[in-house]
Amino acid sequence: VSVAVIVVDMIRDNVETPGHLGMAREAKAIIPGIQRLLVTARQKGWLVVFACDSFLPGDFIFQGRMRPHALRGTPGVEVIDELRPQRGEMVMEKRRMSAFFRTDLDLTLQVHGIRTVVVAGISTPVCVLMTALDAVSHGFRAVILEDCCAAHSPEVHQATVDLYRNTALRPLLSVLTLDQLISSDPEP
Amino acid sequence: VSVAVIVVDMIRDNVETPGHLGMAREAKAIIPGIQRLLVTARQKGWLVVFACDSFLPGDFIFQGRMRPHALRGTPGVEVIDELRPQRGEMVMEKRRMSAFFRTDLDLTLQVHGIRTVVVAGISTPVCVLMTALDAVSHGFRAVILEDCCAAHSPEVHQATVDLYRNTALRPLLSVLTLDQLISSDPEP
Amino acid sequence: VSVAVIVVDMIRDNVETPGHLGMAREAKAIIPGIQRLLVTARQKGWLVVFACDSFLPGDFIFQGRMRPHALRGTPGVEVIDELRPQRGEMVMEKRRMSAFFRTDLDLTLQVHGIRTVVVAGISTPVCVLMTALDAVSHGFRAVILEDCCAAHSPEVHQATVDLYRNTALRPLLSVLTLDQLISSDPEP
Amino acid sequence: VSVAVIVVDMIRDNVETPGHLGMAREAKAIIPGIQRLLVTARQKGWLVVFACDSFLPGDFIFQGRMRPHALRGTPGVEVIDELRPQRGEMVMEKRRMSAFFRTDLDLTLQVHGIRTVVVAGISTPVCVLMTALDAVSHGFRAVILEDCCAAHSPEVHQATVDLYRNTALRPLLSVLTLDQLISSDPEP
Numbered sequence: 221v222s223v224a225v226i227v228v229d230m231i232r233d234n235v236e237t238p239g240h241l242g243m244a245r246e247a248k249a250i251i252p253g254i255q256r257l258l259v260t261a262r263q264k265g266w267l268v269v270f271a272c273d274s275f276l277p278g279d280f281i282f283q284g285r286m287r288p289h290a291l292r293g294t295p296g297v298e299v300i301d302e303l304r305p306q307r308g309e310m311v312m313e314k315r316r317m318s319a320f321f322r323t324d325l326d327l328t329l330q331v332h333g334i335r336t337v338v339v340a341g342i343s344t345p346v347c348v349l350m351t352a353l354d355a356v357s358h359g360f361r362a363v364i365l366e367d368c369c370a371a372h373s374p375e376v377h378q379a380t381v382d383l384y385r386n387t388a389l390r391p392l393l394s395v396l397t398l399d400q401l402i403s404s405d406p407e408p
Numbered sequence: 409v410s411v412a413v414i415v416v417d418m419i420r421d422n423v424e425t426p427g428h429l430g431m432a433r434e435a436k437a438i439i440p441g442i443q444r445l446l447v448t449a450r451q452k453g454w455l456v457v458f459a460c461d462s463f464l465p466g467d468f469i470f471q472g473r474m475r476p477h478a479l480r481g482t483p484g485v486e487v488i489d490e491l492r493p494q495r496g497e498m499v500m501e502k503r504r505m506s507a508f509f510r511t512d513l514d515l516t517l518q519v520h521g522i523r524t525v526v527v528a529g530i531s532t533p534v535c536v537l538m539t540a541l542d543a544v545s546h547g548f549r550a551v552i553l554e555d556c557c558a559a560h561s562p563e564v565h566q567a568t569v570d571l572y573r574n575t576a577l578r579p580l581l582s583v584l585t586l587d588q589l590i591s592s593d594p595e596p
Numbered sequence: 597v598s599v600a601v602i603v604v605d606m607i608r609d610n611v612e613t614p615g616h617l618g619m620a621r622e623a624k625a626i627i628p629g630i631q632r633l634l635v636t637a638r639q640k641g642w643l644v645v646f647a648c649d650s651f652l653p654g655d656f657i658f659q660g661r662m663r664p665h666a667l668r669g670t671p672g673v674e675v676i677d678e679l680r681p682q683r684g685e686m687v688m689e690k691r692r693m694s695a696f697f698r699t700d701l702d703l704t705l706q707v708h709g710i711r712t713v714v715v716a717g718i719s720t721p722v723c724v725l726m727t728a729l730d731a732v733s734h735g736f737r738a739v740i741l742e743d744c745c746a747a748h749s750p751e752v753h754q755a756t757v758d759l760y761r762n763t764a765l766r767p768l769l770s771v772l773t774l775d776q777l778i779s780s781d782p783e784p
Numbered sequence: 785v786s787v788a789v790i791v792v793d794m795i796r797d798n799v800e801t802p803g804h805l806g807m808a809r810e811a812k813a814i815i816p817g818i819q820r821l822l823v824t825a826r827q828k829g830w831l832v833v834f835a836c837d838s839f840l841p842g843d844f845i846f847q848g849r850m851r852p853h854a855l856r857g858t859p860g861v862e863v864i865d866e867l868r869p870q871r872g873e874m875v876m877e878k879r880r881m882s883a884f885f886r887t888d889l890d891l892t893l894q895v896h897g898i899r900t901v902v903v904a905g906i907s908t909p910v911c912v913l914m915t916a917l918d919a920v921s922h923g924f925r926a927v928i929l930e931d932c933c934a935a936h937s938p939e940v941h942q943a944t945v946d947l948y949r950n951t952a953l954r955p956l957l958s959v960l961t962l963d964q965l966i967s968s969d970p971e972p
Contacts, residue, residue, distance in 0.1 A: 278707045280547045284580040315700040316545040322700035324691040330923070331654045345571050346541075353538055357504040359468045359894070376571060383533050383567055388560075392472040466895045503888040510888035512879040518735070519842045547706070656923045660956040692921040721947050726917055729910070733880040735844045752947060759909050759943055764804075764936075768848040 223406050224267040224334045226319055226355075227254060228341030228348050230303050231272045233289045233296030235342075246370035246377070247342050251302045253368040254340050257398055258303065267310075267332050269325070270299050271341075271351065274313030281316065318350040326358045336361040336406045340368035345380040352384075356392050363406070364395045411594050412455035412522040414507055414543075415442060416529030416536050418491050419460045421477045421484030423530075434558035434565070435530050439490045441556040442528050445586055446491065455520050456494075457513070458487050459529075459539065462501030469504065506538040514546045524549045524594045528556035533568040540572075544580050551594070552583045599782050600643040600710040602695055602731075603630060604717030604724050606679050607648045609665045609672030611718075622746035622753070623718050627678045629744040630716050633774055634679065643686075643708050645701070646675050647717075647727065650689030657692070694726040702734045712737045712782045716744035721756040728760075732768050739782070740771045787970050788831040788898040790883055790919075791818060792905030792912050794867050795836045797853045797860030799906075810934035810941070811906050815866045817932040818904050821962055822867065831896050832870075833889070834863050835905075835915065838877030845880065882914040890922045900925040900970045904932035909944040916948075920956050927970070928959045 235247040261268050273290035274297050275281060282288050290297050292313065305311050312323060319325050329337065337355040339348050339362060348369050355362040364381060371377040385395040396404065423435040449456050461478035462485045463469060470476050478485050480501065493499050500511060507513050517525065525543040527536050527550060536557050543550040552569060559565035573583040584592065611623040637644050649666035650673045651657060658664050666673050668689065681687050688699060695701050705713065713731040715724050715738060724745050731738040740757060747753035761771040772780065799811040825832050837854035838861050839845060846852050854861050856877065869875050876887060883889050893901065901919040903912050903926060912933050919926040928945060935941040949959040960968065 276704065276707050279703075280544075280707075281577075281580070284577055286576050315703055317541060318545065321545050322698070322703060324698035327655075327691055327698060328652065331652050331656075346575060346577070350538075350541055353505060353534075356468075357506070357509050372576075379567055379571055383564060383571070387534060388474050389469075389472055389534070392469070464892065464895050467891075468895075501888075503891055510886070510891060512886035515843075515879055515886060516840065519840050519844075656920075657953075657956070660953055662952050693917060694921070697921050722917075722951060722953070726914075729881060729914055732844075733882070733885050748952075755943055755947055759940060759947070763910060764850050765845075765848055765910070768845070 222333055222335040223264070223338060224269060224329055224332065224336070225257060225261045225338045225340065226351055227268070227270045227299075227303065228319060228339060228351055229271070229273050229343075230254065230300055230341050231290060231297050232300055234273065235300050237289065237296075242372035243343065246372060246374065250340075250368055250370045251300075253398060254303055257340055257365065257368050260398070260402060262306070267329075267334060268305070269310045269312060269319075269328070270303075270305055271312050271314050271319035271325070272297050272299060274315065279315070317347045318354040319347075320351065320354040320358060329360060334360060336363065338363045338365055338401060338406075340365045342370050344369045344371045344377045349380060349384065352393060356389060361391070362393050363401060364393070365398055365401060366395050367397045410521055410523045411452070411526060412457060412517055412520065412524070413445060413449045413526045413528065414539055415456070415458045415487075415491065416507060416527060416539055417459070417461050417531075418442065418488055418529050419478060419485050420488055422461065423488050425477065425484075430560035431531065434560060434562065438528075438556055438558045439488075441586060442491055445528055445553065445556050448586070448590060450494070455517075455522060456497040457507075457516070458491075458493055458497065458499045459502050459507035459513070460485055460487060460499060462503065467503070505535045506542040507535075508539065508542040508546055517548060522548060524551065526551045526553055526589060526594075528553045530557065531559045532557040532565045533559055537568060537572065540581060544577060549579070550581050551589060552581070553586055553589060554583050555585045598709055598711040599640070599714060600645060600705055600708065600712070601633060601637045601714045601716065602727060603644070603646045603675075603679065604695060604715060604727055605647070605649050605719075606630065606676055606717050607666060607673050608676055610649065611676050613665065613672075618748035619719065622748060622750065626716075626744055626746045627676075629774060630679055633716055633741065633744050636774070636778060638682065643705075643710060644681070645686045645688060645695075645704070646679075646681055647688050647690050647695035647701070648673055648675060650691065655691070693723045694730040696727065696730040696734055705736060710736060712739065714739045714741055714777060714782075716741045718746050720745045720747045720753045725756060725760065728769060732765060737767070738769050739777060740769070741774055741777060742771050743773045786897055786899040787828070787902060788833060788893055788896065788900070789821060789825045789902045789904065790915055791832070791834045791863075791867065792883060792903060792915055793835070793837050793907075794818065794864055794905050795854060795861050796864055798837065799864050801853065801860075804936065806936035807907065810936060810938065814904070814932055814934045815864075817962060818867055821904055821929065821932050824962070824966060826870070831893075831898060832873040833883075833892070834867075834869055834873065834875045835878050835883035835889070836861055836863060836875060838879065843879070881911045882918040883911075884915065884918040884922055893924060898924060900927065902927045902929055902965060902970075904929045906933065907935040908933045908941045909935055913944060913948065916957060920953060925955070926957050927965060928957070929962055929965060930959050931961045
């Protein structure tokens, strides 16, 4: 296989917590899309990686207005039940926005011969975007899967995907729907 | 000092080349703003860093539609004359979008006791944004200086700063004008 | 606290496997020393981190003469029973020799305000040394704890600690016995 | 080509300074060996990289007993005249021991299709060793070229190469003389 799917931050503390209502509501709305993505990925034998926030209480990220959440070792960092990883799929902890920052994800993708990284999850303008752009920095083609990503409002999500749909990085970075991804045959 | 200014990609090949007209025109328009930023920074003793694209011919970044440019060792990677670095200011080569990727910028900022990183230059949604978000990942507060940044169109620039003006990362990430930055006194 | 103890690679596949007899025998011989180190660390409130090999089957590291072992997700990557981590102590996977390579260990140490990193485990000239030198690269003082480290032979272990006992990096890098560490009071 | 030669720290401040007599004397003694290595590399079209210490005055590395030296922007960081880089060869600044730490050397080697990294220069147990082991961590075969490396004493150099001549990493890490390297044909 040469395609990896990275499902970003679809964990209990982000999707099921009433603390940030907008984000939780929008995240729930993309669950069916990601489920369909996972069915496709498993059929095609793509690598599936769940990249999950996993913070320590004193992390810099919490020195702004963000409340401590997704703390390492708590149930809040688990992937939500609706997207439960299958045996053999990777669940990795990340400490910052990008799934590549201070992780061995690049080594893992290289070992599997991955060339294209498909990014889904939340939130589109921060962790999804950073993971996609960092994938390009590490030498992988990146796809932001627009109907499998969400932000705390539909407007912010839409503005983000529209911004990155057609950059100078294209086609190393692209924005596609799941149907477009499947029909574009990323692994000829 | 505890503030650093990072001027991103204001080099000959990006600002003076007729190859990508929109970007060059918009980049020229922010030169006066960045000049004023540099005057302020030098008066206040802030650290000034010029982070400049510096690619090798076969770099992955050129496997899309982007033409080879800003090649290491060529005049095209020099900071434009209008923003000429002063003696003692840092000029660093970067290989990807973020000024932190595969560079020692984090070590340099730490040695200087920097806590706030102010980002200016081009382009707002790619190298400026990645540098600002990566600054936060490395434990620095980041300011995107909206009247000292540009994209290939005013609309894209505006959409980007509007997207990141009010995220969950605030105030670790903020979007300010130069006047707002000065009056906010980032180094009390 | 400002001291962290890193116990390197004391996992089942390294200590209990008959495949590499010399290493297993020498590793067993330092278990009492590391147990005493852990008692000290817990009394003093030092941070305790177990850094454990955790490879994928196709990893580059296996393209030489080293047989696949310590594979992620298998019982072989667990810390040996004699050194069982206590609740709240960190167990981290590493993919290469240094415990800092492609991990968030540097962020973890920073969040805890660590200034001195004490390294124990196996093997002295490879994973222990790389972790200690990388600690210095990341801005931490490093101590190789000579009576809590081992190599595949006593001679190789001894030659290594003798080589690094008195380098230009001293005292950022030092070689101490556990008694010397305790009496040197690394956290005044 | 698939071979790169990394000449480590053969700069004025390390080789020509009377401050650390032993190191300077030993470093001078390997100049003819490295000259012969460079002739070979240029004939065979191998990539040649000079990796040079380039510190800032407040760097952590100077918080021990090491005096500030090899400061960025000073003549002391230049490669010595006897090994003057040719046009097109790379000269890179490094901030710590390994030539890979916070540099883009891994990207450069990848772009050139390098598979084997040959390390020469000073000092054998610190910067040479760290660069070689880090090369392996990044997925390259590494060769420590024993007659083109030196430490502050012949005994320390010899003890180091003897330690790493036959590790579990072999042949991903090897210790060879220049003659052995040439006859081993690293690029079949």
